[in-house]
Amino acid sequence: MVCYSFLLSLVLCQPHSDDAGWVDLFNGKNYAGFVFWIIAGPEKTFDVKDGCMVFHPVPPGQSYTTDRILQIEDDTILSRAPLTGFAYTRKTYKNFELKYEWKYERPTDLTDDTKFTGNSGVFIYLTRVLKSWPQSVEVDGKYTEVGKLLAYGKAKVESKDDPDARKAAMKPVGQWNETQVSCNDGAIKVTINGKLVSQGTTDQREGSIGFQAQGACIYYRNIKVRELK
Helix, strand or coil: CHHHHHHHHHHHHCCCCCCCCCEECCCCCCCCCEEEEEEECCCEEEEEECCEEEEEECCCCCCCCHHHHECCCCCEEEECCCCEEEEEECCCECCEEEEEEEEECCCCCCCCHHHCCCCEEEEEEEEECCCCCCEEEEEECCHHHCCCEEEECCCCEEEEECHHHHHHHCCCCCCCEEEEEEEECCEEEEEECCEEEEEEEECCCCEEEEEEEECCCEEEEEEEEEECC
16 A cells, blocks of 8 residues: 555656647648738738748739638748738637747848848737737747837736847847747746746736738747646
């Protein structure tokens, strides 16, 4: 009996795997579960390539049609300039963790990464579509300010940003980075490649998750969410 009790204690005390509970938010094949809002167009389109989300222009001379909005090639969300808009989940989330990998396409003439103006972002607690960006909190995707927390519409956020941590965490333009966002009862923490770069609080408690296209070619892949109790 003592032996069985000891073994049971070992099992119960084992920590949960960090992989436990994570589910794919984007399946790498199509935009099932997402809704689109295109601010600038209509010569722009959404796509999927190599497991990444992709948003890019329709080639010259071709029309903008529904079948061009949802093109599928392999697996990553790619946003190619100059599309302005976003794709957001039909499902809403309260307390959760979100992680995703991203990279910008590196311009061939870029010699100084601090001068790179690539811009995008990820919306959390998205509750209302407005004329431009939705009512939400944005985890900024602008290369020089990645992870900074912004608010749109009636949403409010108070945050502390750490530029030094961001500078130390970021990889060069054109390389993959990983962002992880923790949202729990309005408290938000953002890490880039494992380093805490910003944290804050918001009055928002539930909403969709969205990916922003804002005039730069960016790839998103391995997008996963874990709901918290």
